[in-house]
Amino acid sequence: MNSKLVEKKLELKNIAITAMRKLVLDVFLQHKKAFSLADLESILENSDRSTLYRTLKTFEQKGLIHGIRENNTTQYLLCNDACDAENHYDFHLHFYCNQCEKTTCLEDVDFEGLKFPKGFTIQELKFVANGICKECTPKMQ
Ligand SMILES: [Zn+2]
Ligand SMILES: [Zn+2]
Ligand SMILES: [Zn+2]
Structure with a gap:
């Protein structure tokens, strides 16, 4: 684990550093893909489900992860x-792969110029593709 980097990320979002939070964030940083509570439970053996759950909720509230x-x-x-x-x-768009069943965030999709009917205020926008x-x-040769 790159302890410094992990701690810096937590500090950036005003999250108090704990051993558990570092472990969980490290998983996200290393794999750069989506994890469910159950996924994390199986990766981080010996972790307690409710602690993990609270960690995810804290991360979400502080703007570190989105669900x-x-x-x-x-x-x-x-x-x-x-x-x-x-x-x-x-x-951004969330892309779900039907083959490996993983979700990735796609930042490089351009949604500028989207138009909504008058009278509708958008507070949240969700894009999902699969x-x-x-x-x-397969890589092109
Ligand atoms: Zn966010
Ligand atoms: Zn895939
Ligand atoms: Zn995302």
Whole structure:
């Protein structure tokens, strides 16, 4: 674990550093993909489910991760640095791969110019796509 980097990330979001929080954040930083509570439980053996759950909730409240509902479980992904305890700015597309069953955040999709009918105020926008991810697409020779 890059302890310094992990602690810096926690400090950036005003999250008090604990051993458990460092472990959980490290998993997210290393894999850069979505994890559910159950996933984390199996990765971090000897961890207590309710502590893990509280850790995820704290991370979400502080703008470190954002959750998406998928097949009746919540998957969590790292936020970008702009998110904080007040607001999440995760206006990006979530891509679900049908092959490896992993979800990734796609920041590089351009949604500028989206138009909504007059009289509607958007407070949250969710984009979900599914298909075959980069990892699962055979490399062009
Ligand atoms: Zn966020
Ligand atoms: Zn895939
Ligand atoms: Zn995302």
